[in-house]
């Protein structure tokens with residue numbers, strides 16, 4: 006066993022649905038032996054949900070994540086439909102999907118503009134003082150900046166209208182929704198949706214202008230340090246088009262061929278979770294491939310979820326403009342499946358368009374203001390699984406109840422966890438590709454960060470806006486604890 | 495010009511919703527930025543422990559601390575921030591009373607680990623591996639913070655000056671608190687910055703002093719959107735919960751779960767709610783009281799949904815020594 | 816279980832029936848165990864659940880509430896309030912993990928001194944079986960606090976020394 010001379014610690018890293026930490030071990034030659042992405046937290050929802058009334062789950066489990074509470078709320082509500090064997094009225098399903106797409110918009114807007122854009126719009130090698138949302142605004146114009154704030158807040162408003170609260174909604178019940186929307190609310194949603202479609206178009210154009218027209222960025226996206234070759238997973242409709250709210254789970258293999266499709270209730274046949282002693286987060290993997298460690302390729306059971314996983318696993322988008330953007334992305338990237346980790350950002354914008362278009366469709370649906378939004382459950386509750394596509398990827402809630410509908414067992418496999426294995430590999434790969442002979446320079450550091458940022462949709466936005474810098478500090482020590490260097494970015 | 499307020503925002507066992515809530519002040523966020531230098535906001539701003547340790551005592555004017563205390567790391571940082579902050583504010587239900595993570599106090603670490611790392615349907619862990627605080631990896635040691643047996647509210651770990659309630663607090667509540675801080679118009683120490691009435695006091699649903707003969711669960715009935723939910727048999731935490739959220743749940747035809755915490759002068763949200771619920775039970779003899787009580791599933795998880803860690807009997811340990 | 820353990824029970828008795836009954840037990844030398852400390856309230860209906868929790872918090876190993884038999888309440892329906900609360904409180908305590916032996920609610924009239932003595936005796940016995948009301952759940956907070964204080968100090972010292980901490984230790 007060779008003990009590394011030096012290690013590079015990044016603690017904590019920008020939020021990844023929780024606290025996170027990266028440890029990079031260097032060998033004698035100063036090259037990377039191994040990089041670990043550790044999750045130092047566990048709150049134990051799966052245990053303390055036991056004994057609670059199942060119908061409270063949507064309101065309890067949303068507290069797992071305040072950045073994607075709607076995803077937990079709706080996955081949980083769908084699991085309850087299954088637990089009580091009840092089919093909600095059309096309008097209830099449409100309201101949930103409307104809420105969910107609004108959520109997707111809020112999350113994707115925050116991520117793209119605040120987190121990803123500084124790296125692309127401003128540039129990975131730019132002065133760190135400019136590499137933030139202010140820098141982005143300087144490049145794209147103040148007007149666009151205001152549009153960003155406005156449209157994120159539209160998405161929040163729509164969620165509050167349907168869900169009661171934008172963060173931690175309260176509307177989901179087994180068999181339906183707690184409250185219908187009025188015609189007046191519908192009109193407001195429709196006009197916001199129209200505006201969001203235009204905004205998504207603008208966002209795609211910004212990506213074309215700023216990223217695609219810049220050869221250096223395109224080369225970076227396609228470079229080896231940022232490529233990975235895992236399976237891809239997402240939910241699809243009957244035409245194999247992406248759907249966030251409902252459908253069939255589809256997994257494609259690293260060559261792009263369909264590996265399996267399954268219904269939500271078969272989830273446990275296809276996934277298992279592995280435990281490592283160095284992280285509180287487990288590693289989900291494809292059960293029938295088996296746990297092979299952190300490796301990619303056809304032999305590995307790791308999957309990509311989230312925007313790129315979903316797009317890879319589908320054959321297209323169900324709405325016109327989004328589908329056009331989808332085709333454009335794959336033709337530029339050289340076909341399917343895309344293996345470029347950084348293409349997650351592009352995929353996110355394709356989804357932004359889909360979410361806006363779908364929301365518009367739903368807001369114009371003649372049934373959407375119907376007050377027929379509840380089917381009261383009549384059957385004995387048993388067991389159920391609910392799956393949605395959260396902004397970060399597939400989210401699964403599984404409950405087993407007693408005959409009164411009290412939770413006996415809960416299993417939650419969250420989006421970040423599904424991506425955790427791949428995320429670890431991307432960080433390791435980027436570190437290995439970019440840190441050589443003990444040289445950890447500014448560019449290398451930012452690029453390690455970019456590897457996890459592709460997966461991490463949280464809102465670095467706020468920070469960047471307010472401080473004008475990204476105070477991430479990496480400190481390198483030798484074995485006797487002497488500091489070798491300070492790396493700030 | 496007066497020096498800018500030095501503001502730190504930290505999260506411990508939290509969900510991030512409190513931080514999103516700060517963003518949801520929308521354009522006002524720019525006013526906050528105008529009035530304050532944000533010296534710490536780790537949900538997105540990366541920092542290391544020594545950045546805190548390097549700060550002088552008192553160098554932070556206000557620390558908005560969200561999240562409960564669940565790990566050694568969170569406790570350490572809470573203490574380090576307390577030592578450097580003039581005002582420590584428990585921000586959101588988790589910091590104030592443990593919040594939903596506090597429901598873990600109905601169980602303990604070992605049970606949680608057994609469930610998460612062994613028993614859940616998808617876990618395959620034949621070697622019975624458990625995450626460890628020190629793991630001698632092939633390349634070197636890897637560390638994880640220790641997870642405590644139970645969850646603490648912030649004030650069970652450090653001295654707290656003010657409370658901002660809610661899960662999450664509304665932008666209005668946040669703005670009120672920020673204004674109070676920025677203008678120096680501060681209430682007495684220990685104040686919870688929100689309404690002083692109870693949610694029922696300002697609820698517009700029709701109340702008729704009607705007693706109930708059966709507890710109902712929200713999925714069993716379509717609640718009348720005009721009438722008091724409690725009088726329809728749904729457990730609603732409004733009678734003992736602090737006003738100030740804008741009735742977000744009851745307006746959506748769902749009962750309140752008490753995220754704004756106990757109303758003024760209520761020392762134990764759960765016990766007080768039991769009392770309120772008992773008073774509307776339409777029973778006159780022991781047998782029917784017992785029968786009716788039995789139709790209410792999970793009283794503890796309901797009346798203490800957000801405040802179990804701060805219950806008067808929060809620290810009970812079963813089974814003696 | 817520790818033989819020497821003598822449970823402390825807080826008895827909350829209404830003035831009109833139960834206290835009189837307990838008093839009778841005292842004056843007629845129908846001895847009941849010294850484990851019980853009695854607090855007199857005007858009516859059992861006044862005993863809010865918060866008070867019961869407070870009793871445990873302040874060190875009681877058990878709480879006994881006693882009022883007039885239903886129908887006999889001096890304030891007509893005070894004890895109806897009591898009987899509504901009792902099953903709710905009992906369930907709450909059980910859920911939190913407090914053994915059912917520690918909480919009891921009974922009706923004792925002014926003439927039932929002997930019965931009152933028996934009730935207390937039984938309760939003392941039952942609580943002896945479950946042991947003292949044990950505070951502190953899991954990690955002892957002060958131990959944890961000391962540990963953390965020590966490690967924080969160490970970390971601060973290390974930070975001082977090197978101008979920074981290594982690898983989150």
Ligand code: SF4
Pocket residue numbers: 068071507508509510511512513560561585586587588589593594660661662663
């Ligand atoms: S109080 Fe609510 S919103 Fe805030 S961190 Fe806790 S769970 Fe999240």
Ligand code: SF4
Pocket residue numbers: 693694695697698699701721722723724725730731732733744749750
């Ligand atoms: S109990 Fe709930 S619904 Fe009834 S008045 Fe109070 S807050 Fe409103």
Ligand code: SF4
Pocket residue numbers: 660661693735736739740741742743744749750751752753754755
């Ligand atoms: S109604 Fe109750 S649970 Fe809902 S937001 Fe208000 S205080 Fe919180």
Ligand code: FES
Pocket residue numbers: 829830831832833857858859860881882883887888889890891893894
């Ligand atoms: S006076 Fe004895 S119970 Fe009311």
